[in-house]
Amino acid sequence: MLSKKTKEAFWGPLNINNPVVVQILGICSALAVTVQLKPALVMGISVTIIVALSNVVISLIRKSIPMRIRIIVQLVVVAALVTIVSEVLKAFAYDVAMQLSVYIGLIITNCILMGRLEAFAMTNNVGESLMDGLGNGFGYAWILVVVAFVRELLGSGKILGYQIIPDSWYIANGGLYENCGMMLMPAMALILVGCVIWIHRIANEEKK
């Protein structure tokens, strides 16, 4: 049913062409929202929806956009979608929206969006653009989830807010375990993403 190109548009960004660890796009938000798993999941889903929809919209109107003002047209489409997502989040998930604070608004300037719109949606049809958008969104989301998983588990001993490390292990309760406070600091996000890139490259080196 799906052509080879469409499949590639979806699967490529998940691994070989991952937007975060290979193309190094959309790093700002990837690093900032990964202290806990829940905001990271919400952010991943929001970005996936926005990339997919904006790809579709731009792909639909690609023939009528004048080349000279295309950047502004793209920005307005993206800004409108981000506004909708932001209002929906404020209505139904207020605490997560507050945790993400400015980073929801910053999806507008997320390089993944502009990159995909420029490089893919402007020259491809609607179906392929949708798959490309979904692929890139999920490619972005899974890196976020991996980094957030490690940071939340080691930093506060929790996953999605539930205590995973037993209370009795902590030094305060007579155990030997202590949370690694470093993991909650911004610097560790950078170092962890560096390590993900490292592992990803080793894994793909072997395939070649």
Added chain:
Amino acid sequence: MEHAISLFVRSIFADNMIFAFFLGMCSYLAVSKDVKTAAGLGVAVVFVQTITLPINYLLQVHVLTPMGLGYLSFILFIAVIAAITQLVEMIVEKFSPSLYNSLGIFLPLIAVNCAIMGGSLFMQQRVLLDAENVKAIANLGDAFAFAVGSGLGWMLAIVALAGIREKMEYNDVPKPLQGIGITFITVGLMALAFMCFSGLNI
């Protein structure tokens, strides 16, 4: 006045755009291979930030809030930023071709630099804070100080990283970690060093 100065210093060091908020990472990592281009991009960011943030402040305080149009802020801010970037590009091209040639490709890129949009969004949050809060932006002077400070902080970060990366050319880094991987870890260590400013109280 003291508040504006404190805001200025804090936004360079303690609230550094790169090390505390990771804003403008894409161009930060991509354009930090040598010091000269890094400084050029840094100047361009300071320039655009200093112009757009006070304009967005005036829009936020005098147009969006009184009319209850807060939900339109994203579209309005990005339109202002895109338009100003275009305008700055045209003016620089006309009056200083040499500066235009050295900044050249970076100017249009700034429209989608998170640090610029992020600056405006932080301003939007800080306008709501109490006047006693060290982070509050109460008037146009404060907005101006925050704009220049956050721009300079970004420039400081990119020039420093470019300097380190120039030296690192000669180091023996494991092959899969070469290039972008080690750059991330370097920025992480720089961010750790910058954390010592977070206790800064002026």
